[in-house]
Each structure stands twice: as structure tokens, then as C-alpha cells.
Amino acid sequence: xxxxxxxxxxxxxxxxxxxxxxxxxxxxxxxxxxxxxxxxxxxxxxxxxxxxxxxxxxxxxxxxxxxxxxxxxxxxxxxxxxxxxxxxxxxxxxxxxxxxxxxxxxxxxxxxxxxxxxxxxxxxxxxxxxxxxxxxxxxxxxxxxxxxxxxxxxxxxxxxxxxxxxxxxxxxxxxxxxxxxxxxxxxxxxxxxxxxx
Numbered sequence: 001x002x003x004x005x006x007x008x009x010x011x012x013x014x015x016x017x018x019x020x021x022x023x024x025x026x027x028x029x030x031x032x033x034x035x036x037x038x039x040x041x042x043x044x045x046x047x048x049x050x051x052x053x054x055x056x057x058x059x060x061x062x063x064x065x066x067x068x069x070x071x072x073x074x075x076x077x078x079x080x081x082x083x084x085x086x087x088x089x090x091x092x093x094x095x096x097x098x099x100x101x102x103x104x105x106x107x108x109x110x111x112x113x114x115x116x117x118x119x120x121x122x123x124x125x126x127x128x129x130x131x132x133x134x135x136x137x138x139x140x141x142x143x144x145x146x147x148x149x150x151x152x153x154x155x156x157x158x159x160x161x162x163x164x165x166x167x168x169x170x171x172x173x174x175x176x177x178x179x180x181x182x183x184x185x186x187x188x189x190x191x192x193x194x195x196x197x
Contacts, residue, residue, distance in 0.1 A: 039063040043071035058124045085112030
């Protein structure tokens, strides 16, 4: 006669295994480190197109606050659509409290082909550069490094592309006559876009 299993112990056994697996999964992701002492207190104000979780994670050398009144620097990020399908981010760094009167503005232009990851990385890069001025006045500066990335051949080729049309855009419009004797005018127009840069 085969040994009988006690089915009453299975749910508890499964429950214990589930809790052990959940505890292990939680233990694998450490909690975010607290900001360094004397860190610049930053309020990031961005309603559209910002990954606030990613920004907080990558800007780990500042203290993120939820109240603008408690901040040393108020960062206002606005976006507008740009030509070519990209977006233009305008980042305003406004010094408050101990940095009152210290303000800067930076821009970040995305391209139509940029992925969400490209955009958030580029935006964070501009945020880091803009915060250097404020962080450099605190002891946190001793823990920061500034690196220079040598432009690649591809980057240089993109900057030096010669455009014989000088960014001209041509529009062609034609209409078809509905009657043999009646003809509507045909027109060709050109519009010159401002040269980027």
C-alpha cells in the first residue's frame, strides 16, 4: 500500500516557498541610498515627457524634495514640438534659498528617431551638467567626476554634412480641371527653413 500524502500540509508549504521567493526578490534590489550630507536640495518640475523615477535614480548626488519651498534649486522642464518630429526641452535652473540669484537655462533637442531611453538619458545628461554649478559649492563636489567623450567619426560627419539645398523645402500643389474649359491655377512654392545650429 503506497504511503499517503498529507494534502493539508501543501498549502502551507507552498505559502512558505512563495514568501521565501518574495523575500529573496526583494533582497536583490537594494533600497535607494540616502542623499549625501549637505547635498543640494532639488525640486524637479516636469509635467510632460519626463521619467521622474529615472531622473531621481540617476541624479543620486542631490536630495530630491517634493516641496518647491524646501528646495535649493527649482528645475522647470518644458517641452515643445520642434521641426523634423523631435521635441525641444527647455530646462530652467532657478536658484533658491542659498543659491538665490543663480539661474541658468539649457536646452535639449531630440530627434524623431530617438528612443524613449535615448531621450531620458540625454535629458539627464543636461540636468547633470546644469547642476554642476550648484553642487560645486558643496562638499559633494569631492565625490563627482567630469568626463569628456571624444566625438566619434560618425558624430563629426553629422556636424559637417554639406547641404547644397541649404535646407530648402519645396511644396508642389496641383489641381485637376473638372471641366474642359475651366482650369484652376497650379502653383509651386518654396519655403526656406532656418539653418539649424
